[in-house]
Amino acid sequence: MADEAPERAAERAAERAAGRLDRDKLLAARYRAATDRPYLASALYSLSVVPTDGVPTMGVDRHWRCYVSPSFVDDTPVPELAGVWVHEVAHLLRDHHGRAGRLPPADQRDRGRVNIAQDCEINDDLLSDGLPLPEGRMEPRTFGLPEGKVFEEYLPGIPAQDAHPDCGSGAHGVPAPWELDGPGLPKVSGVEADALRRATAEAIRAHQRSRGTVPGGWRRWAEEILEPVVDWRRMLAGAVREAVAWAGGAVDYTYQRPSRRTAAMRGVVLPTLRRPLPRVAIVVDTSGSMGEDALAAAMAEVTGVLREVGVRGNRVSVLACDADVHAVSRVTSAEQVELGGGGGTDMRVGIERALASRDRPNVVIVLTDGYTLWPEEPTTCRLIAALVGEDAPVPPRWAETVRITETAR
Structure with missing residues (x-):
């Protein structure tokens, strides 16, 4: 058998x-x-x-x-x-x-x-x-x-x-x-x-x-x-990458580098299409209600992602909004950002200053505890609101939002 x-x-x-x-x-x-x-x-x-x-x-x-x-x-x-x-x-x-x-x-x-x-x-x-x-x-x-x-x-x-x-x-x-x-x-x-x-x-x-x-x-x-816990670093990195890719997808014509087809067109110079490298502005809330550890972690994540996608040097500007809501200073590195002693920062001032600059950004990243006023209408560029703290108030619906809820890796 x-x-x-x-x-x-x-x-x-x-x-x-x-x-x-x-x-x-x-x-x-x-x-x-x-x-x-x-x-x-x-x-x-x-x-x-x-x-x-x-x-x-x-x-x-x-x-x-x-x-x-x-x-x-x-x-x-x-x-x-x-x-x-x-x-x-x-x-x-x-x-x-x-x-x-x-x-x-x-x-x-x-x-x-x-x-x-x-x-x-x-x-x-x-x-x-x-x-x-x-x-x-x-x-x-x-x-x-x-x-x-x-x-x-x-x-x-x-x-x-x-x-x-x-x-x-x-x-x-x-x-x-x-x-x-x-x-x-x-x-x-x-x-x-x-x-x-x-x-x-x-x-x-x-x-x-x-x-x-x-x-x-x-x-x-x-x-x-x-209520699953989502890694804010992954969300923030994804939002930054997607926004930079969106801005970098814009194309324009330039005569600085003529088209290769120009040789076949006697007396005519044809422009070429170029894909510009985006400019990014990071607007930082430096009011006393911000946590230093969370702010440092968020800044490190943002700048690291920007370096990874090739956006660096003079194509990145960091603006610190002081606690008196009127003073906005431009710094050259995240280490120069210092927290103030007050609260009630109006981040609209920093956003407006970034958009009014000669090198207008394609993407604005706002690091804030959320206790601020926001522009009444959507900005003309991509805006990412990185909210530091679990209880941060919700920004306008048109802003891309990422919550920074912890600092330990």
């Missing part, structure tokens, strides 16, 4: 395990988890159950299939099973497999340490929430690490392990031997998973507003889902 295909053998093993699984007990534990933490109910009930002897406890794959050991269900009380349900769905809600795929290759290959770090991220939240978990659980204090971190921060502090948990590809991203795949199996797509994450985050926010009993770890996760 020919050897059975591995896929069919795994399916037959799952069928045998299904006959021994105490499904009532397992589903009662899920019901308890969903009842006690209703904001997780949609995610918990999206998990499909696959009985198997291959997994020692419970595990998940990236398709939201939950693999369950019948003997583990028999030996574990319902309250602890409820905690394991929450643990496994947390791997999927927090997109651990997606985040693991962005780790350096050496870390990706060490799936045991990755899994332990992920368990540390989850279990400290679950334990602080009063959820009982089985013995042998991994938590930050096991390795002398602080609580409240994400697994990427825990990973360097996790030593190599001879034995380690395996929560499946839904955690570390590497398919486990006991995972099934193929037609006919239940599956949550990537789009559906993203929708579940957002729905869960919204449920957490609503639950918090009505009862205020959501653990801190879940609250922070929900905030990141609903």
Whole structure:
């Protein structure tokens, strides 16, 4: 008789395990988890159950299939099973497999340490929430690490392990031997998973507003889902590059360099098209309400991008608006910009001075805390408002806006 295909053998093993699984007990534990933490109910009930002897406890794959050991269900009380349900769905809600795929290759290959770090991220939240978990659980204090971190921060502090948990590809991203795949199996797509994450985050926010009993770890996760933090440096660099490219795309005719077709036209000199290099003005709010570190970081980012795209030297002017809102000085480098002692700067003065200069800029970049008046009408050039501080007021809709919310790299 020919050897059975591995896929069919795994399916037959799952069928045998299904006959021994105490499904009532397992589903009662899920019901308890969903009842006690209703904001997780949609995610918990999206998990499909696959009985198997291959997994020692419970595990998940990236398709939201939950693999369950019948003997583990028999030996574990319902309250602890409820905690394991929450643990496994947390791997999927927090997109651990997606985040693991962005780790350096050496870390990706060490799936045991990755899994332990992920368990540390989850279990400290679950334990602080009063959820009982089985013995042998991994938590930050096991390795002398602080609580409240994400697994990427825990990973360097996790030593190599001879034995380690395996929560499946839904955690570390590497398919486990006991995972099934193929037609006919239940599956949550990537789009559906993203929708579940957002729905869960919204449920957490609503639950918090009505009862205020959501653990801190879940609250922070929900905030990141609903209000993702975007790297302002990347946004600012992209805005500057795009504006410079737009300005540089303008073309004009010049006779300083005649067209090569002139030789074929007797007595006629043809001009050539030229692509001018843009001029950029950086208008800096130097009022006392500006933060020095944020201002320095934003200035360094802007000047670095301009150097990268070839705009430098006398094609870049920096104008500092003093706190008395009337004095505007031209400096030759970012280091010469000094903050004043007052507030209430009117950045219109700096913008108008930049546009009135002989070397009129194509792009104006305004670095400000937002507490200023703006031109009533759109300027005739591209204007980027780099707002320093999370609470900076919003500028006019026609201005391109980037918020500078932190200074650490």
